[in-house]
Amino acid sequence: MEKQRLKFDFLIHDLKVPLAVIEAGVRSLLEKQDKYGVLSEKQEKILLRALRNAKVTSTLVNDALELGRSSEGIMNKSRCSIASFVEQSLIEIFDLTESHSADLTKVCRDLNELKKNLFQKSIQLEIDESIWKQEVYIDESKIRQIFRNLLNNALKYRKNLIEIKLAKSAAALDISVRDDGQGIPRELHEKIFKCYFQMDMQNDQCVRGHGLGLAGVMILLEDMGGRMTLESDTGKGTVFSVTIPL
Numbered sequence: 001m002e003k004q005r006l007k008f009d010f011l012i013h014d015l016k017v018p019l020a021v022i023e024a025g026v027r028s029l030l031e032k033q034d035k036y037g038v039l040s041e042k043q044e045k046i047l048l049r050a051l052r053n054a055k056v057t058s059t060l061v062n063d064a065l066e067l068g069r070s071s072e073g074i075m076n077k078s079r080c081s082i083a084s085f086v087e088q089s090l091i092e093i094f095d096l097t098e099s100h101s102a103d104l105t106k107v108c109r110d111l112n113e114l115k116k117n118l119f120q121k122s123i124q125l126e127i128d129e130s131i132w133k134q135e136v137y138i139d140e141s142k143i144r145q146i147f148r149n150l151l152n153n154a155l156k157y158r159k160n161l162i163e164i165k166l167a168k169s170a171a172a173l174d175i176s177v178r179d180d181g182q183g184i185p186r187e188l189h190e191k192i193f194k195c196y197f198q199m200d201m202q203n204d205q206c207v208r209g210h211g212l213g214l215a216g217v218m219i220l221l222e223d224m225g226g227r228m229t230l231e232s233d234t235g236k237g238t239v240f241s242v243t244i245p246l
């Protein structure tokens with residue numbers, strides 16, 4: 001690994017401990033009020049926001065390290081059920097924006113209950129019950145990172161609806177995320193995968209990101225031998241479909 005890159009990864013790596021300390025501290029204040037003192041409603045709100053943001057930062061740190069590992073060809077495969085990686089990804093996403101939905105997802109007892117909860121948020125989850133509990137041998141944190149990025153984009157750019165489809169064959173896992181947003185004109189289909197590229201959006205209220213998510217997804221997919229296709233055009237919504245070999 002080149003020296004500059006190693007220095008950078010090392011710096012990111014060293015952010016993990018202080019972040020964990022901040023997170024644990026805030027969590028203790030929130031969860032052990034009998035020991036550390038009762039919080040007012042306002043204090044609790046501020047601490048919850050601090051906790052959410054500490055979590056956002058740790059997710060970013062882990063994602064950055066995962067990209068570094070991936071470009072070195074390091075895979076960390078294990079057996080995990082499709083249910084677990086989908087649920088975990090959803091919890092991670094909701095944790096950052098709407099902790100109530102994260103809590104609801106955590107206590108879902110089965111696929112039907114999860115589908116119902118998501119449907120309330122205009123997210124349709126399509127997956128066969130028979131696949132839901134099946135295990136796959138994958139690098140779970142990379143797949144979660146891919147799924148989170150696609151879903152985050154769909155949440156950011158949709159008008160109303162999102163449709164998530166998951167399918168599995170002996171050879172591959174297929175994940176597709178569709179939204180009904182403004183779509184991506186054909187002439188930009190290559191550009192949006194480049195680092196830092198962002199389209200001018202019609203809806204300026206959108207929380208803007210950094211134009212790095214899709215470029216990162218492409219790196220992870222390349223390293224796993226996977227591929228991604230994009231179906232979209234102006235006014236036609238967007239579908240990103242990912243195929244990951246098993």
Ligand SMILES: Nc1ncnc2c1ncn2[C@@H]1O[C@H](COP(=O)(O)OP(=O)(O)OP(=O)(O)O)[C@@H](O)[C@H]1O
Nearest residue numbers: 153154157192198199209210211212213214215238
């Ligand atoms: N589902 C989508 N619908 C419409 N445009 C999209 C969609 N997904 C991505 N784009 C366009 O592609 C650009 C690049 O996406 P990418 O995920 O790489 O970056 P981002 O979402 O802007 O920021 P971040 O680094 O936080 O992911 C976006 O800025 C947006 O213009």
Ligand SMILES: [Mg+2]
Nearest residue numbers: 153209213214
């Ligand atoms: Mg993005």
